[in-house]
Amino acid sequence: MPALRPLHQRTFTTADASVVGVMFDQGAQVASWVAGGQDALWLSRQARFEAGVGIRGGVPVCLPWFGAGRSGQARPKHGIARTMLWTFVGEEERDGSVTVTYTLPVGAFEGSARGLSVRYDVTFGPELEMRLCVRNESEQTASFEEALHTYLAVDNVQEARIEGLDGATYVDHADGKTVKKQVGDVVFTRYTDRVYGRGGTVVLHGAAGGRSLEITCENSANIVVWNPWEGGTADMADFGDDEWRDMLCIEGANTLGEAIELAPGQAHVMVYRIRIL
Numbered sequence: 001m002p003a004l005r006p007l008h009q010r011t012f013t014t015a016d017a018s019v020v021g022v023m024f025d026q027g028a029q030v031a032s033w034v035a036g037g038q039d040a041l042w043l044s045r046q047a048r049f050e051a052g053v054g055i056r057g058g059v060p061v062c063l064p065w066f067g068a069g070r071s072g073q074a075r076p077k078h079g080i081a082r083t084m085l086w087t088f089v090g091e092e093e094r095d096g097s098v099t100v101t102y103t104l105p106v107g108a109f110e111g112s113a114r115g116l117s118v119r120y121d122v123t124f125g126p127e128l129e130m131r132l133c134v135r136n137e138s139e140q141t142a143s144f145e146e147a148l149h150t151y152l153a154v155d156n157v158q159e160a161r162i163e164g165l166d167g168a169t170y171v172d173h174a175d176g177k178t179v180k181k182q183v184g185d186v187v188f189t190r191y192t193d194r195v196y197g198r199g200g201t202v203v204l205h206g207a208a209g210g211r212s213l214e215i216t217c218e219n220s221a222n223i224v225v226w227n228p229w230e231g232g233t234a235d236m237a238d239f240g241d242d243e244w245r246d247m248l249c250i251e252g253a254n255t256l257g258e259a260i261e262l263a264p265g266q267a268h269v270m271v272y273r274i275r276i277l
């Protein structure tokens with residue numbers, strides 16, 4: 001068996017040391033963002049840090065497909081970008097924030113995504129901003145799905161709620177993909193796996209440390225909300241049995257019917273922003 005390579009982790013600190021961010025070169029995955037003395041992101045105690053294995057928590061970048069893709073057959077789940085080694089371009093400090101840039105070159109993906117290049121800018125500051133820019137550098141139309149699969153830390157998922165999706169339509173993946181309409185805030189009482197048909201701004205109440213977080217998903221046709229609930233992580237070795245209480249995912253995405261098509265030379269920028277209220 002080949003020896004496991006340790007993953008390369010980088011820590012970014014603002015000049016006044018009030019904000020600290022952590023990223024892994026594998027997957028260009030944000031693992032932590034501490035601002036105001038509290039990490040807003042959740043990372044499993046049992047997360048594995050091994051080459052080629054997805055890291056459970058933080059912000060996996062799902063690309064060029066989400067879940068099992070439009071065909072329903074794509075593997076690995078959530079695309080290959082989250083376990084690829086991205087190129088670290090550099091970091092720049094400005095106005096009390098640090099912006100970190102990673103890229104993937106043309107040819108990183110195959111099939112209809114072959115002509116795409118990716119630039120990912122993450123700004124760690126009093127706000128967290130993740131900006132995923134996908135460009136078609138080929139002479140043909142290219143297509144892809146994407147998600148910023150953000151794991152958020154909560155004090156107790158049973159007391160958390162998401163405001164701002166009232167009236168939105170969603171596909172309930174926890175109920176045979178039935179199409180439903182959200183009434184009021186999103187609350188958590190069971191296994192939850194929903195793909196909402198809109199992006200925009202929501203507010204998470206009950207985030208870790210009793211905080212409320214304003215979350216903006218720009219250029220995202222979908223917001224995905226997920227919590228596996230009790231027993232739902234039994235087949236996930238990288239997810240502690242009791243950890244479902246401490247997390248929920250609010251993901252900015254363009255998936256299935258909302259997959260992005262890019263003409264030659266065109267780019268698409270999806271932005272995910274968290275502001276502490």
Ligand SMILES: O=P(O)(O)OC[C@H]1O[C@H](O)[C@H](O)[C@@H](O)[C@@H]1O
Pocket residue numbers: 054067077078173193194224225226249
């Ligand atoms: O276990 P993973 O491949 O990381 O996926 C974790 C979860 O991601 C998303 O939120 C999907 O909507 C869920 O269906 C999936 O279970």
